[in-house]
Amino acid sequence: MRKYLVLLLTTFIILSISTPGWAQSQHKIEGTVTSYNTKRPLAGAIVRLVTPAISQAKVTTDKKGQFTLSFDGKQAILYISLTGYKTDTLLVPFNQKGTLNIRLKPVPATADDIKLKDLEHRVVMEKPAPAPVMNEVVVKGYGAQKQVKRMSTADVTAIYGSSAMNYTPSVVAYDHQTEDYSPVNENIFHAVTDQPLSTFSIDVDRASYSNIRRFLNNGDMPPADAVRVEEMINYFDYKYGNPTGDAPVAIHTDMAVCPWNTAHQLVRIALKGKDVAKENLPPSNLVFLIDVSGSMSGPQRLPLVKQAFKALTAQLRPVDKVAIVVYAGAAGLVLPSTSGENKTAILDALDKLEAGGSTAGGEGIQLAYKTAAENLLQNGNNRVIIATDGDFNVGPSSDGELQRIIEKEREKGIFLSVLGFGMGNYKDNKLELLADKGNGNYAYIDNFEEARRTFVTEFGGTLFTIAKDVKLQIEFNPKYVQSYRLVGYENRMLQNEDFNNDKKDAGDMGAGHTVTALYEIVPVGKSTEQPLAVDPLKYQLAKQPNGNSSEVLTVKLRYKEPKASTSQLITQVLHWKQQDITAAPEDFRMATAVADFGLLLRNSEHKGNASWEQVLKLAGNARGTDEEGYRAEFIQLVKKAQLISNNHGTK
Incomplete structure (x- = not known):
């Protein structure tokens, strides 16, 4: 009898393990990570999981090299990485049985393993490692042994378009x-008695920050003109409150003592665009306009472009449409407008692209707009997304010609987003x-993580405009403010x-986007060496202080609905508030740290x-939850800039 009970219990256990979905909807993945050569367990290996429902989850192997993860759905992708070993990528089906035995191959030591502290004039730059080689992994457990497919980066982005890319150090x-x-x-200080109004267009671009990151990771200080402080500040996510009324944008204001000049105050003006759930976003008519000229050859250019657009393709819905236009010596349509449901056709067209030839960028833009117009959605999102290094040299290529083409087409309701790639001949100005x-919007894509953020994490904000021609006008109260200076936004005045x-025309905001602007103000009664912008006025009546009001300034914002022509x-008003920057909200402290960093990178005359050390202290106390790790990365960039600066003998 006991023999039969044991047999029955054993059968029950086997069925419990091998039958997917019995008594639970989640599937458990268990595995062990070992060294390919020595077969010893590898503790501390990072195992990341990606599914359509989970953008990313990760665990670390224990001292026995073991890990456990759970997921819902038909399949999942695992990334297994450990310093000194090649990252492995596996596709695991929902009904996978048993324990995964994953063996990581060590990376041969090369000159690229030089430590950062040993570099005098260059710093380590991160670049994508070669895609993992296809082989097999042994699966041990109940039932027959199976093979689990190892995937290349292209395989991964073709399915989900979001992952944790593997990076290995190299010096470039x-x-x-x-x-x-x-x-x-740079903006200067203006006397409030002479110029009480400050007017500028908002900016949600963040290309400057990732471009600066590219320079610093390569061991170089960026050119001063590459440093646009507003784009650096707006690179980061801030948890501002959503609009509560009918307006698509909310205004928030605050002030604190300026850390780089404690006799001054720093005013923060923050905007938050309303969030829109992905399922509620309007259908999209997209045209991918891809530069395949000779200047786009190289791993950080066309191959990265393909990865970026594959990440976007994975997010498309059946109601969305995509066409692909390319240009080199001439422009051509390589994929007619295709439903987002037919991802295979879109991915196949991307895979076939190769670089070579001259750059007929103007012709490509014209063909892309023509293709978008032929498939125009009256109540949808019509957008051309161009990926290029900006080196146009054939056909319409002057700034004036390109500007007139684009201005004409935007009146039809077709917007243009820009992705910049490459280095050496990069044309940021264009x-x-x-x-x-x-x-x-404009983003510089220096690695796949930036592409993932642009097209996966911030899908709605990147593609869907909720307010266009957004302008700000600030009126300062001379009772409290002697003079002011807008930090950044020089090209948006x-x-x-x-x-x-x-x-x-002015800037546009996407769903969920935030915009932050900082003013450095000199309070009334504080001595300043900053000269007045103009001579004192002779015939104007002296402006009377605003009674006993505590209003420091008034923020006025104008915007248009995406299809509207009237703003x-x-x-919103800001009342006087005396507080140290260390007591200010976390997001305010982070924005201040980034602005401080920008002043140093520019060697600004206003850096005070x-x-x-000041930047590191501010940022270190403003990291918060930092779910994506961008603030931690910022701290590392500051340290790299400090090292390069010290080696170059600058402050």
């Missing part, structure tokens, strides 16, 4: 003298112009009369007492 040298940047002439005039002019106005 290149000449960036041929890169082009528009000049940035790409910034294209995005500004095309009612779109407007005339005061432009604020009420609905024909004047709407919302306002800014220092690398």
Whole structure:
């Protein structure tokens, strides 16, 4: 009898393990990570899991090299990484049985293993490692042994488009003298008695930050004109409150003592666009416009472009449509408008692209807009997304010609977003112009993680505009403010009369986007060496202080609905508040740290007492939850900049 009970119990256990979905909807993945050569367990290996429902979950192997993860769905992707070993990538089906035995191959020691502290004029740059080689993994457990497919990066992005890329250190040298940047002439202080209004267009671009990251990771200080402080500040996620009324944008204000000049105050003006659930977003008519000219050859260019667009393709819904236009010596349509449901056709078209030839960028833009117009969605999102290094040299290529093309097409409701790639011959000035005039955003993609963030984490904000031509006008109260200076936004300044002019183009906000602007103000009664912008006025009546009001300033914001031609106005006031920056909200402290960093990178005449140590202290106390790790990465970039600066003998 006992024999039969044992047999029955054993059968029950086997069925419990091998029958998927019995008594629970989640599936458990168990495995052991060992060294390929020695077969010893590897403790501390990071195992990341990606499914359509889970953007990323991770665990670390224990001292026996073991790990456990759970997921819902038909299949999952695992990434197993450990310093000194090649990252492995596995596709695991829902009905996988038994324990995975994963063997990581060590990476041969090379000159790339030089430690950061030993570098004098260059710093380690992260670049994608070669895709893992296809082989098999042994699965031990109940039932027959199976093979689990190891996947390349292309396989991964073809399915989900989001992953934790493997990076290995290498030192890369290149000449960036041929890169082009528009000049940035820093804003100066203005006397409130003479210029009480400050007017500018908002900016949600963040290309400058990732471009700066590329320079620092390569051991170089970025050119001063590559440092746009507002784009650095707006690179980060801030937890601002959502709009509560009918307006698509909320305004938040705050102030604190300025850390780089404690005699001054720092004012924060923050905007938050309303969040829109992915399922509620309108259908998209997209055209991928891809530069396949010879200047786009190399691992950080066309191959990375393909990865970026595969990540976006994975997010598309059946109601969305995609066409692909390419240009080199000439422009051509390689994929007609195709439903997002047919991902295989889109991915196949991307895989076949190769680089070579000259760069007919203007012709490519014209064909892309023509293709978008032929498939126009009256109540949808119509957008061209261009991926290029900006080196146009055939056909319409001057800034004026390109600007007129884009301005004409945006009136039809077709917007333009810009993705910048590459180094050495990068044309930042041209790409910034294209995005500004095309009612779109501008991002520089220096690695796959940046592509993932742009098209996966922030899918709605990247593609769907909730408010266009967004302008800010600040009126300062002379009772409290002697003079002021806008930190950044030099290329976004407007005339005061432009604020009420609905024909004047301005920046656009996407779903869930945040915008932060900082003003450094000199309070009344504080001595300052900053000269007045103009001579004192002779015939104007002296402006009377605003009674006993505690209002420091009034924020006015104008915006248009995406399809509207008439703007709407919302306002917000800021009352005087005395607080140290260390007592300010976490997001305020982080934005201040980034601005402080930008002043140092530019060697700004307004940097005051800014220092690398000050930036690190501010940022270190403002990391918060940092779910994506961007704030931790920022701290590492500051340390790299400090090292490079010390080696170059600068502050």
